[in-house]
Amino acid sequence: MAFDPTLAEFRFGTGRSPRLEAPASVDAMLSALTRADSMVRVFPVPPFSSIAEDARRHQSLQRAIRRNEGDVESQKEEFKKLRSRFSARKWRYAARQLARGLETEDGFRERLVAFWADHFTVVSKSFVTRPAVSMFIDEAIRPHVAGRFADLLRAATLHPMMLFYLDQTRSVGPNSPFAKGKPNRGLNENLAREVLELHSLGVDGAYGQDDVRQLAELFAGLGGNVPDGFKYFERRGEPGPEYVLGRAFGRRKPKIEDVHEVLDTLATHPDTAAHVARKLAVHFFSDTPDPDLVAALETRFLETGGDLTSVYAALLEHPTAFSRPMRKVRRPVEFIVAGLRALGMRGKTLTNLTPKRFRQLVTTPAQLMGQTWQTPTGPDGWPEDTGHWITPQGLAARIDWAMGVQGASELELSDPRDFVDVALGSLASERTLFAAGAAETRGDGIGLVLSSPEFQRR
Amino acid sequence: MVSRRDFLRASAALGCSAAASPLLTPVTLAAAPWDARLVVIILRGGMDGLDVVQPYGDRDLAALRGRELKFGESAGAADLDGFFALHPAMSPLIPLWAAGELSFAHAVSTPYRDKRSHFDGQDLLEAGGGFGPGERVARDGWLNRMLQSVPGVEARTAYAIGREDLLLLKGAAPVSNWAPGTEMRISPQAELLLEMTYHEDPLFRDAVTEALELTRTMAATVEAAPDDDMMAMQEMMKQAKGGRGHLEVAEFAVERLREETRIAAFSINGWDTHNNQRYVLSRALGRLADTILALKIGLGPLWAGTTVLALTEFGRTVRQNGTAGTDHGTGGAMLLAGGAIRGGIVHGKWPGLSEGDLYAGRDLLPTEDVRAYAASAIRGLYGLPVSVLESAVFPGLDMAQAPGVIL
Numbered sequence: 001m002a003f004d005p006t007l008a009e010f011r012f013g014t015g016r017s018p019r020l021e022a023p024a025s026v027d028a029m030l031s032a033l034t035r036a037d038s039m040v041r042v043f044p045v046p047p048f049s050s051i052a053e054d055a056r057r058h059q060s061l062q063r064a065i066r067r068n069e070g071d072v073e074s075q076k077e078e079f080k081k082l083r084s085r086f087s088a089r090k091w092r093y094a095a096r097q098l099a100r101g102l103e104t105e106d107g108f109r110e111r112l113v114a115f116w117a118d119h120f121t122v123v124s125k126s127f128v129t130r131p132a133v134s135m136f137i138d139e140a141i142r143p144h145v146a147g148r149f150a151d152l153l154r155a156a157t158l159h160p161m162m163l164f165y166l167d168q169t170r171s172v173g174p175n176s177p178f179a180k181g182k183p184n185r186g187l188n189e190n191l192a193r194e195v196l197e198l199h200s201l202g203v204d205g206a207y208g209q210d211d212v213r214q215l216a217e218l219f220a221g222l223g224g225n226v227p228d229g230f231k232y233f234e235r236r237g238e239p240g241p242e243y244v245l246g247r248a249f250g251r252r253k254p255k256i257e258d259v260h261e262v263l264d265t266l267a268t269h270p271d272t273a274a275h276v277a278r279k280l281a282v283h284f285f286s287d288t289p290d291p292d293l294v295a296a297l298e299t300r301f302l303e304t305g306g307d308l309t310s311v312y313a314a315l316l317e318h319p320t321a322f323s324r325p326m327r328k329v330r331r332p333v334e335f336i337v338a339g340l341r342a343l344g345m346r347g348k349t350l351t352n353l354t355p356k357r358f359r360q361l362v363t364t365p366a367q368l369m370g371q372t373w374q375t376p377t378g379p380d381g382w383p384e385d386t387g388h389w390i391t392p393q394g395l396a397a398r399i400d401w402a403m404g405v406q407g408a409s410e411l412e413l414s415d416p417r418d419f420v421d422v423a424l425g426s427l428a429s430e431r432t433l434f435a436a437g438a439a440e441t442r443g444d445g446i447g448l449v450l451s452s453p454e455f456q457r458r
Numbered sequence: 459m460v461s462r463r464d465f466l467r468a469s470a471a472l473g474c475s476a477a478a479s480p481l482l483t484p485v486t487l488a489a490a491p492w493d494a495r496l497v498v499i500i501l502r503g504g505m506d507g508l509d510v511v512q513p514y515g516d517r518d519l520a521a522l523r524g525r526e527l528k529f530g531e532s533a534g535a536a537d538l539d540g541f542f543a544l545h546p547a548m549s550p551l552i553p554l555w556a557a558g559e560l561s562f563a564h565a566v567s568t569p570y571r572d573k574r575s576h577f578d579g580q581d582l583l584e585a586g587g588g589f590g591p592g593e594r595v596a597r598d599g600w601l602n603r604m605l606q607s608v609p610g611v612e613a614r615t616a617y618a619i620g621r622e623d624l625l626l627l628k629g630a631a632p633v634s635n636w637a638p639g640t641e642m643r644i645s646p647q648a649e650l651l652l653e654m655t656y657h658e659d660p661l662f663r664d665a666v667t668e669a670l671e672l673t674r675t676m677a678a679t680v681e682a683a684p685d686d687d688m689m690a691m692q693e694m695m696k697q698a699k700g701g702r703g704h705l706e707v708a709e710f711a712v713e714r715l716r717e718e719t720r721i722a723a724f725s726i727n728g729w730d731t732h733n734n735q736r737y738v739l740s741r742a743l744g745r746l747a748d749t750i751l752a753l754k755i756g757l758g759p760l761w762a763g764t765t766v767l768a769l770t771e772f773g774r775t776v777r778q779n780g781t782a783g784t785d786h787g788t789g790g791a792m793l794l795a796g797g798a799i800r801g802g803i804v805h806g807k808w809p810g811l812s813e814g815d816l817y818a819g820r821d822l823l824p825t826e827d828v829r830a831y832a833a834s835a836i837r838g839l840y841g842l843p844v845s846v847l848e849s850a851v852f853p854g855l856d857m858a859q860a861p862g863v864i865l
């Protein structure tokens with residue numbers, strides 16, 4: 001099937017726009033990935049280290065208040081202000097993250113970032129890390145989406161947000177110098193298990209409980225905290241060697257290079273190639289993808305040692321890449337961004353909203369549609385299957401948002417008969433074209449286009 | 459081993475048509491009309507059965523726990539039967555235990571073994587079958603297959619509640635899916651046009667048809683004035699600590715179960731206690747206890763005929779881990795509540811906790827299939843024949859030893 005720009009915008013991008021061009025070819029889509037990431041400059045999210053100062057202050061205020069030290073009243077006041085600053089930052093970065101989808105002509109990159117951020121799901125578990133999920137995505141995921149899978153795996157696994165989320169920071173080797181005389185301290189298996197099950201080999205991969213345990217021993221020592229970021233504590237490491245998938249890693253004295261080595265080994269393992277290939281195919285094409293497509297991705301992954309841009313080339317060059325029907329549906333946040341993009345909203349308009357208004361327009365509706373911002377229920381991220389999202393309650397929330405969005409004062413008025421072309425292009429069905437023209441009001445017409453199956457599928 | 463993705467593939471292939479399964483022959487219900495209420499709660503994350511229903515009479519427990527994970531009466535747990543004690547966060551349910559409206563099954567699990575994945579574990583718990591290599595993959599949830607085997611089931615008979623998809627109730631029998639707080643504001647004319655645009659896409663068409671019908675149902679119930687039971691439940695909800703989401707789900711379940719609905723299913727999350735279990739588990743148990751109390755209060759006289767089952771995908775390691783928590787294990791505990799059950803009992807065959815008694819040297823050995831308890835409850839409530847339960851609802855289950863759990 002030949003390249004189709006409209007299909008590219010739906011299946012591999014953030015949707016159609018009245019202002020921005022669709023990609024011109026597969027080559028253009030791939031070469032955009034190799035160029036500088038312009039959206040990150042326009043809508044920047046600061047690094048994880050930028051919350052250090054506030055986090056330290058938060059800690060000391062909390063301690064002082066608990067111990068009743070100093071002027072408690074004014075400290076309480078400051079504590080409250082500081083907390084609202086953490087929340088405000090979370091929403092500000094959320095808006096910037098999504099604004100990129102409104103302004104980009106390199107939509108494939110945004111979709112890949114979302115895909116990998118989901119593959120390496122982290123959820124904030126404390127107040128001070130609320131703004132830090134966006135930071136994790138921008139420093140551990142985004143720079144590596146067009147690089148080697150091994151670099152992505154390493155950056156994601158060793159980021160403090162991942163270590164916090166999967167309980168790694170307090171895990172210590174039972175025979176480490178640190179654990180001497182501390183019978184209560186020892187291993188926590190959580191990160192090791194999920195790295196094998198979700199991030200690399202996949203649940204059908206060739207690992208067992210012993211591999212989980214041994215990997216947890218190798219991971220002992222990975223740690224850090226919010227003010228200082230990542231740190232490797234040699235004294236908490238388990239004296240090696242450890243055996244993962246039948247191979248020995250490390251020696252008596254634990255070191256971070258052992259962790260790098262085991263992650264690199266996992267990153268290029270054939271089971272990882274199969275797992276990643278299948279996940280990409282499921283995400284972009286179908287809940288039951290063409291085995292030939294999965295095989296093509298897997299082969300390319302293995303041939304290139306996990307060079308992701310080469311794998312994406314296999315994805316886009318596959319004969320079914322631009323074929324219909326559209327078997328997947330946009331997830332709620334994707335749906336809302338595509339809707340606002342089609343309605344011509346500018347990224348700056350989104351980032352200029354107050355946090356309250358941003359939540360009202362974007363994240364609260366997304367939650368009702370089943371996707372609470374940056375809070376999937378587990379490390380396996382958001383479900384892929386279409387049936388999960390198009391439930392009666394989920395679809396009702398989508399329709400409710402679609403029917404009301406035209407009333408948003410931030411949006412210019414659109415005529416539904418023009419809008420149907422902007423939003424759907426060649427994908428518009430006769431039925432939707434008719435509905436857009438037959439609606440009683442402008443808002444209903446826009447709502448019907450946004451609610452249409454063509455707009456929600458990709 | 460059946461993987462999660464096989465399930466997803468299979469459930470996607472099934473679609474959402476409401477045709478009756480040709481594999482099942484409908485059987486006649488023991489009691490018609492159907493009065494008994496059944497609530498099934500999936501506890502996602504792997505509940506630590508050993509910390510909830512603590513075998514404090516087992517002398518091996520102290521060596522495995524008891525550093526941060528304290529247990530028994532000295533730690534505030536209430537004695538149940540001289541051997542087991544109930545976690546302090548469950549103390550609001552002690553009156554139910556005393557009244558014979560609460561029981562547990564211990565050392566139970568599904569036949570899922572070894573990989574200890576939450577996601578496969580949950581899928582298999584909800585599918586209720588397809589555990590062995592080469593076995594037919596269950597494409598639907600066991601609660602839906604139960605509905606497939608009885609006549610006269612309508613969409614409103616069973617509700618899956620919440621914003622998460624529930625495999626447990628997915629399948630060929632018609633059921634309703636809804637979440638409290640959902641609105642769909644649409645003009646009558648746009649509604650007609652929308653139905654037209656959805657006409658050729660079954661996924662969207664079926665979902666919107668159900669959504670429109672449910673919105674109407676909700677609108678009709680809102681008009682009824684709350685009675686004393688509802689008011690008492692709302693009062694209890696106001697007093698409860700720790701978030702509202704689970705209580706809104708419970709309230710919604712109560713509203714539906716007071717009408718034509720007989721079965722409600724939903725999840726309570728937050729059981730994956732790798733770290734600082736004392737704190738995390740107490741919060742999750744608080745949500746579970748408050749949910750059950752809200753059901754009891756809100757259902758009023760209907761509680762006498764109600765059964766609540768709470769199940770989890772697996773138990774956790776018998777030994778406390780190195781971060782004051784526990785890791786993924788195998789055998790665990792299940793909760794039964796309601797006026798319809800045989801209460802005041804901890805069911806099960808206790809395997810012991812000494813080194814040689816453990817599963818794989820680390821987990822509580824499951825001595826019974828947790829599905830046998832669910833099957834026994836269904837049999838007791840609705841009179842389904844053992845043959846249907848063992849073949850259609852829970853393929854591969856042997857009910858020969860299944861205990862009676864319903865009065």
